[in-house]
Amino acid sequence: MGILSVIRQLASRPAPLLGLIIVSAFYGWSIVEGLLQLVGSLTHNTALGWVLLQSNPFTPSTSNSLLPPSFSHLMGTDDLGRDIWTRVLYAAPTDALVSGVVVGGGILVGSLIGIPAGYIGGAVEEVNMRFTDLFLAFPALILAVAIEATFGRQLIYAILALIIVWWPSYARLFRAEALRIKNLRFIDAALLSGLPDRSIMAKHMIPSSLNTMVSYATIDLGNSILVYSILCFLGLGIPAPAPEWGSMTSLGLYYFPQWWWYSLMPGFVITVVVIGAALLGDGLRDVLSGGA
Amino acid sequence: MEVLHVEGLSVDYRTGGGTLHALKGVSLSIHEGEIVGVVGESGSGKSTLALAVSRLLRTPPAVQREGSITFRGTEISQMRPSEIDEVRGTGIFMVFQDPFLSLNPLMRVKDQIAEVIAVRMKRSSAPFDRSSAEAEAVAHLKTVRIGDAEDIAERYPHQISGGQIQRVMLAMALAARPQLLVADEPTTALDVTTQAQILAVFKEIVEKTKMGVLYVTHDLAVAGVICDSMAVLYGGMVQEAGPTEKILFEPKHPYTVGLMDSIPSKTKKEGPLTAIRGAFNPQGLEGICSFAPRCPLAHEECRRGVPAQNPVDGRTVRCVNYGENYEP
Numbered sequence: 128m129g130i131l132s133v134i135r136q137l138a139s140r141p142a143p144l145l146g147l148i149i150v151s152a153f154y155g156w157s158i159v160e161g162l163l164q165l166v167g168s169l170t171h172n173t174a175l176g177w178v179l180l181q182s183n184p185f186t187p188s189t190s191n192s193l194l195p196p197s198f199s200h201l202m203g204t205d206d207l208g209r210d211i212w213t214r215v216l217y218a219a220p221t222d223a224l225v226s227g228v229v230v231g232g233g234i235l236v237g238s239l240i241g242i243p244a245g246y247i248g249g250a251v252e253e254v255n256m257r258f259t260d261l262f263l264a265f266p267a268l269i270l271a272v273a274i275e276a277t278f279g280r281q282l283i284y285a286i287l288a289l290i291i292v293w294w295p296s297y298a299r300l301f302r303a304e305a306l307r308i309k310n311l312r313f314i315d316a317a318l319l320s321g322l323p324d325r326s327i328m329a330k331h332m333i334p335s336s337l338n339t340m341v342s343y344a345t346i347d348l349g350n351s352i353l354v355y356s357i358l359c360f361l362g363l364g365i366p367a368p369a370p371e372w373g374s375m376t377s378l379g380l381y382y383f384p385q386w387w388w389y390s391l392m393p394g395f396v397i398t399v400v401v402i403g404a405a406l407l408g409d410g411l412r413d414v415l416s417g418g419a
Numbered sequence: 420m421e422v423l424h425v426e427g428l429s430v431d432y433r434t435g436g437g438t439l440h441a442l443k444g445v446s447l448s449i450h451e452g453e454i455v456g457v458v459g460e461s462g463s464g465k466s467t468l469a470l471a472v473s474r475l476l477r478t479p480p481a482v483q484r485e486g487s488i489t490f491r492g493t494e495i496s497q498m499r500p501s502e503i504d505e506v507r508g509t510g511i512f513m514v515f516q517d518p519f520l521s522l523n524p525l526m527r528v529k530d531q532i533a534e535v536i537a538v539r540m541k542r543s544s545a546p547f548d549r550s551s552a553e554a555e556a557v558a559h560l561k562t563v564r565i566g567d568a569e570d571i572a573e574r575y576p577h578q579i580s581g582g583q584i585q586r587v588m589l590a591m592a593l594a595a596r597p598q599l600l601v602a603d604e605p606t607t608a609l610d611v612t613t614q615a616q617i618l619a620v621f622k623e624i625v626e627k628t629k630m631g632v633l634y635v636t637h638d639l640a641v642a643g644v645i646c647d648s649m650a651v652l653y654g655g656m657v658q659e660a661g662p663t664e665k666i667l668f669e670p671k672h673p674y675t676v677g678l679m680d681s682i683p684s685k686t687k688k689e690g691p692l693t694a695i696r697g698a699f700n701p702q703g704l705e706g707i708c709s710f711a712p713r714c715p716l717a718h719e720e721c722r723r724g725v726p727a728q729n730p731v732d733g734r735t736v737r738c739v740n741y742g743e744n745y746e747p
Contacts, residue, residue: 312517312520312521313521313523315475315515316513316522316523318475318504319473319507319508319512319513320512320534320591321504321508321510321535321539321542322504322508322534322538323504324500324504335524
């Protein structure tokens with residue numbers, strides 16, 4: 128089944144279509160804006176980061192502080208008079224990067240732990256899965272907070288912390304998939320071809336289990352943004368003045384409820400992206416599990 | 420040269436519900452270029468034998484209780500997994516009964532054949548070159564008479580038919596150049612015309628490559644076409660074994676006789692078909708002839724012990740009617 132036919136099937140129903148639009152708009156925008164920011168910072172021309180935006184997301188403008196949503200300020204302005212929608216757009220690439228790297232890292236580590244556990248079994252399975260349980264036993268958020276608080280407030284540590292709390296669920300999923308796939312005849316055929324276990328896991332088991340991972344990972348993209356935003360909300364994300372959805376929501380709380388838009392608008396954007404990813408992931412599951 | 424020698428092989432399936440003796444002291448041997456058929460009904464242990472020889476039995480629940488499996492003079496039944504990997508492919512290859520999951524659904528046909536070629540090249544320390552391996556894959560597909568081999572090579576398994584998949588498996592066997600090919604009912608899932616074509620290709624390949632073949636089937640007609648010698652398996656024991664023509668045309672063991680009688684003739688109407696009465700039941704067969712409960716000729720002596728193999732007219736027969744000898 129080609130990618131085009133998957134997209135066509137997703138687009139044929141309203142909920143997955145909505146999810147597809149939200150998720151592609153979010154990542155599409157993030158790639159463009161992220162590249163601009165990257166090139167801007169590499170060439171010491173940070174202004175490149177906001178050429179596509181309505182205004183500079185960092186420059187305060189006290190005369191415009193705390194204006195309600197209007198046509199000139201779609202989501203209103205914050206206490207320093209900066210346009211919230213502009214800052215939300217400027218912050219998008221960070222969240223896109225975090226979600227992609229965290230879910231990708233979770234899949235990578237999870238497959239390395241889970242596939243051998245399911246395929247080889249025995250002692251390997253016991254060791255790998257009890258190790259996984261050890262990480263699952265901690266409340267994820269508290270573990271992430273502890274890791275970040277120990278190492279410091281930097282994006283890289285936030286991502287590492289999230290990967291550390293993220294991989295155990297993938298390890299379990301990959302183990303379950305490995306248990307299912309290892310009993311299929313083509314694995315016997317691969318064994319008979321004289322392939323060593325290592326190649327069988329890499330070339331036959333991992334590709335075959337990715338089908339199941341795709342829909343789960345898509346839903347997870349939203350979840351990882353949510354957890355990252357919570358970290359930022361708690362003041363553990365990237366430091367000010369760089370905008371971030373979670374920290375904007377958190378800062379806005381000081382102005383709640385009178386200047387409600389400051390907190391609610393970034394929170395609303397988080398909600399939309401998370402729901403979008405969930406709708407798309409759900410739709411993907413239906414399409415990929417052969418419902419069509 | 421003897422490629423495979425199985426001696427006194429016994430395999431049990433041990434589950435929470437109890438122990439099932441799937442094979443009880445099976446012995447057979449296969450030489451280069453020889454096709455040995457193992458014939459039996461469902462539950463006779465024939466697939467267990469095929470899986471045991473290629474070391475694909477799931478352990479647990481399967482346990483090899485006793486006996487040995489020797490491949491070209493080396494005992495393989497006790498080998499560790501890393502050692503058995505070295506024997507597989509270029510040593511032992513297997514074609515399965517059900518074509519539909521024998522190939523990885525995510526890999527193109529040519530890639531799966533090339534994978535086998537890569538293993539073979541690595542073992543002979545020959546340089547592996549992707550494009551020449553793909554060319555070789557196409558050549559093998561032509562050998563097994565796949566029309567449009569170049570096109571089929573580019574396809575995924577779900578895009579080709581079951582008969583084509585079995586041919587692809589045979590092409591893989593050709594690519595691996597094994598010394599022993601284990602075939603577990605490779606034509607059962609196919610229609611009769613395809614079956615005949617594949618059998619013809621099979622025979623041709625064996626004549627050309629001189630590989631030994633363990634051919635497992637429940638179909639006596641297929642066995643008659645393809646096998647040089649055969650072993651009739653019932654209740655996990657070889658009941659009668661010898662050259663194909665002896666067994667098919669002058670069966671001695673009451674079970675083999677019953678099997679032959681229950682094949683419908685394609686040329687004449689012969690009235691009601693005779694069938695062997697009852698059904699195989701593994702319970703209560705300890706220390707007696709396994710076929711005794713269903714045998715039309717059964718008498719007291721059949722329950723006195725497990726009959727030993729008697730040499731009769733160029734084959735062996737495990738029946739007291741040919742000599743009252745029992746297994747110790």
